[in-house]
Amino acid sequence: MKFTAPxxxxxxxxxxxxxxxxxxxxIIEAQRLGIETVAVDSYNNAxxxxxxxxxxxxxxxxxxxxxxxxxxEKPTYILPEVEAISIQALFxxxxxxxHVIPNAEAVNKTxxxxxxxxxxxxxxxxxxxxxxxxxxxxxxEEAAKEIGYPCVIKPVMSSSGHGQSIARNSSNLVESWExxxxxxxxxxxxxxxxxxxxxxxxxxxxxRNENQTVFCEPIGHIQKNGDYVFSWQPMEMSEEAKQKxxxxxxxxxxxxxxxxxxxxxxxxxxxxxxxxxxxPRPHDTGMVTMITQSQSEFALHVRAVLGLPLDYIDxxxxxxxxYKAQEDTFTPTIDxxxxxxxxxxxxxxxxxxxxxxxxxxxxxxxxxxxxxxxALDKSKEIISKFTDC
Ligand SMILES: Nc1ncnc2c1ncn2[C@@H]1O[C@H](COP(=O)(O)OP(=O)(O)OP(=O)(O)O)[C@@H](O)[C@H]1O
Ligand SMILES: NCC(=O)N[C@@H]1O[C@H](COP(=O)([O-])[O-])[C@@H](O)[C@H]1O
Ligand SMILES: [Mg+2]
Numbered sequence: 001m002k003f004t005a006p007x008x009x010x011x012x013x014x015x016x017x018x019x020x021x022x023x024x025x026x027i028i029e030a031q032r033l034g035i036e037t038v039a040v041d042s043y044n045n046a047x048x049x050x051x052x053x054x055x056x057x058x059x060x061x062x063x064x065x066x067x068x069x070x071x072x073e074k075p076t077y078i079l080p081e082v083e084a085i086s087i088q089a090l091f092x093x094x095x096x097x098x099h100v101i102p103n104a105e106a107v108n109k110t111x112x113x114x115x116x117x118x119x120x121x122x123x124x125x126x127x128x129x130x131x132x133x134x135x136x137x138x139x140x141e142e143a144a145k146e147i148g149y150p151c152v153i154k155p156v157m158s159s160s161g162h163g164q165s166i167a168r169n170s171s172n173l174v175e176s177w178e179x180x181x182x183x184x185x186x187x188x189x190x191x192x193x194x195x196x197x198x199x200x201x202x203x204x205x206x207x208r209n210e211n212q213t214v215f216c217e218p219i220g221h222i223q224k225n226g227d228y229v230f231s232w233q234p235m236e237m238s239e240e241a242k243q244k245x246x247x248x249x250x251x252x253x254x255x256x257x258x259x260x261x262x263x264x265x266x267x268x269x270x271x272x273x274x275x276x277x278x279x280p281r282p283h284d285t286g287m288v289t290m291i292t293q294s295q296s297e298f299a300l301h302v303r304a305v306l307g308l309p310l311d312y313i314d315x316x317x318x319x320x321x322x323y324k325a326q327e328d329t330f331t332p333t334i335d336x337x338x339x340x341x342x343x344x345x346x347x348x349x350x351x352x353x354x355x356x357x358x359x360x361x362x363x364x365x366x367x368x369x370x371x372x373x374x375a376l377d378k379s380k381e382i383i384s385k386f387t388d389c
Contacts, residue, residue: 161226
């Protein structure tokens with residue numbers, strides 16, 4: 001196959017639906033190939049909008065607004081970047097001949113925990129935690145009793161831990177029920193999951209197109225309140241666990257189909273591997289690949305979308321540490337010591353126009369040829385010196 005640089009043919013256009021920090025890097029990678037880019041989100045000056053050729057701010061959950069912008073721009077590829085998008089708009093766009101990445105049904109399955117859990121556990125027979133779905137408080141009480149404590153309670157549509165909680169006994173359920181309403185997407189139904197006492201958890205980044213599936217080295221990560229704070233690559237795992245992790249990732253990404261990179265989230269206990277969930281797009285924990293791989297997860301995503309070869313090299317070990325804002329402000333700025341910038345480390349500041357406490361604003365990335373642990377320690381040290389100003 002031949003790749004015609006789009007600036008010559010002026011024919012390839014990528015539209016992002018969701019324009020956060022992950023989308024920003026996707027746009028930069030697309031721009032590097034001369035591809036025209038359009039960034040859509042629900043607020044102005046979202047990170048990817050700052051670097052795209054064009055930006056639109058719309059209500060992303062409104063089917064007509066999403067379809068309007070698609071019909072007006074006629075993108076070659078539509079790349080969903082967040083969960084909270086009108087899924088009907090994606091199905092309609094696909095029916096009109098637009099190419100949704102990886103495909104509208106895969107987005108539909110993965111944006112909703114009920115769809116993806118039933119697909120993975122009941123259709124693909126992948127090992128998962130035990131689970132129930134509930135729509136009422138009485139249902140929650142019943143399900144928690146059946147699953148046992150502690151259990152994890154999450155809205156069926158949400159991300160970055162919004163609306164998620166762990167109930168340690170029945171007296172926590174009222175609080176969990178109230179907290180679930182803080183979901184980004186849809187809290188009309190909740191999943192109650194068995195709490196897996198895993199040894200560690202990983203993201204298995206899996207890039208695929210019609211010709212090839214490629215796995216990145218496993219990424220270990222730490223989450224706080226359901227949101228990622230540190231990640232490192234590679235995560236040391238037994239050969240058996242790694243093999244199982246790749247098999248699960250292959251099964252679920254083949255099952256979803258289409259082109260692009262997927263972040264397959266897995267819990268590991270001994271040599272047992274449990275499927276947790278999957279993002280049909282770059283993963284926040286995968287930001288570490290900006291420093292560990294010749295082609296980051298964002299570059300691989302763009303390559304996969306374009307049907308280009310997915311080969312890359314690993315440079316060595318690395319780690320990422322997320323910086324979260326400490327206060328709410330419309331003029332966020334961060335003080336970063338110049339010691340953060342070394343031959344083995346750098347920082348990405350997302351440029352979000354507004355901060356609120358706990359919002360991810362920047363990431364520190366560290367390379368260490370031989371040790372993920374050293375890279376992790378260094379990345380923690382770097383962000384410990386960041387301050388809001
Ligand atoms: N059943 C479980 N047992 C133990 N820990 C869990 C369970 N479910 C979730 N967690 C913990 O909470 C984290 C976030 O959960 P999950 O990935 O389902 O939420 P999310 O809102 O989709 O997050 P993100 O959008 O960042 O991927 C997991 O990475 C894991 O650390
Ligand atoms: N875990 C999913 C994830 O990391 N998504 C990333 O965060 C952005 C939203 O950030 P915000 O909440 O600060 O607007 C999304 O647009 C995406 O880039
Ligand atoms: Mg997750």
